[in-house]
Amino acid sequence: MITTSDLTKTYDKTVVVDNVSVSLPDAGVTSVIGANGAGKSTLLSMISRILDADAGSVAVDGLDVFNAPSREIAKRLSILRQETHMTARITVREVVEFGRYPHSRGRLTEECVQKVDEAIAYCDLGEFEQRGIHELSGGQRQRAFIAMVLAQDTRYVLLDEPLNNLDMPHATGVMKLLRRLADDHGKSIVLVLHDINYASVYSDRIVAMKDGVITADGAPESVMNADTLERIYDMRFSVIDLDGDKIAAYFR
Known part of the structure; x- marks a missing residue:
């Protein structure tokens, strides 16, 4: 609570x-x-x-x-702020991987990879995971950010x-x-x-x-x-x- x-x-x-x-x-x-x-x-x-x-x-x-x-x-506790800016060249998968930083400090473990895979699948982003975040529509981009906080678990x-x-x-x-x-x-x-x-x-x-x-x-x-x-x-x-x-x- x-x-x-x-x-x-x-x-x-x-x-x-x-x-x-x-x-x-x-x-x-x-x-x-x-x-x-x-x-x-x-x-x-x-x-x-x-x-x-x-x-x-x-x-x-x-x-x-x-x-x-x-x-x-x-x-x-994870938070998705009103304005989320990401570098234009970053991919959807890399965005979702940011969610694991509190757990891995940037060195993804097998558990981290599994959590990222699950979040991408859950948010129906599999076909977009290697695309740049800037290439997505507003709704797709928001799903990617939600996948990021989901991966944070x-x-x-x-x-x-x-x-x-x-x-x-x-x-x-x-x-x-x-x-x-x-x-x-x-x-x-x-x-x-x-x-x-x-x-x-x-x-x-x-x-x-x-x-x-x-x-x-x-x-x-x-x-x-x-x-x-x-x-x-x-x-x-x-x-x-x-x-x-x-x-x-x-x-x-």
């Missing part, structure tokens, strides 16, 4: 994350939603130790994130806006892959999403943030209602039931 206690981050006297205490499960899909500036990505960055906290603590299965060795954290996988710049078919493909990854491998997938309908359909839990605090937290059916969404986004919403899923439409 990932637990935060009174986690706080301030920029230029503006509190971006405000005393957030939350527990994230050790399996399933959790989506963090909210408007721009709500503190979603900052929260994820502090959990993964990309950012220091001004106050509070984070623990992953009892391990203090801010004080533990980086290698130990990287064996438990951590229980917790954090993704910051993994659907950025993807069209609907590719975004749907990525969400199906993440859902399958949680179900097949028993992993905890925590992702920041702007599309609340993807959060509703594919998540076990939705955590909603506004002005640096958590304003709603629960199963999709408890968060996906007009009153709650209007409080989060300051917009009008209508929510319908479509094949058992809660789907929201929003208005000016």
Whole structure:
């Protein structure tokens, strides 16, 4: 389990994350939603130790994130950031191999090769593994990065806006892959999403943030209602039931 206690981050006297205490499960899909500036990505960055906290603590299965060795954290928790840049000449397979660095320090073992092979196959990238990452479409490239964190073989996988710049078919493909990854491998997938309908359909839990605090937290059916969404986004919403899923439409 990932637990935060009174986690706080301030920029230029503006509190971006405000005393957030939350527990994230050790399996399933959790989506963090909210408007721009709500503190979603900052929260994820502090959990993964990309950012220091001004106050509070984070623990992953009892391990203090801010004080533990980086290698130990990287064996438990992986993160795919919103912007991932790779050298143009690097191949898909080499990208996936980066995921084994916490285990191998660059010297791949037989187990590492097996994990890379499994991740490439699982993400259906076999025909692309020797191509340059720059040659892939946006959806294929995102699958390659997901394969990289899968090869890292951590229980917790954090993704910051993994659907950025993807069209609907590719975004749907990525969400199906993440859902399958949680179900097949028993992993905890925590992702920041702007599309609340993807959060509703594919998540076990939705955590909603506004002005640096958590304003709603629960199963999709408890968060996906007009009153709650209007409080989060300051917009009008209508929510319908479509094949058992809660789907929201929003208005000016």
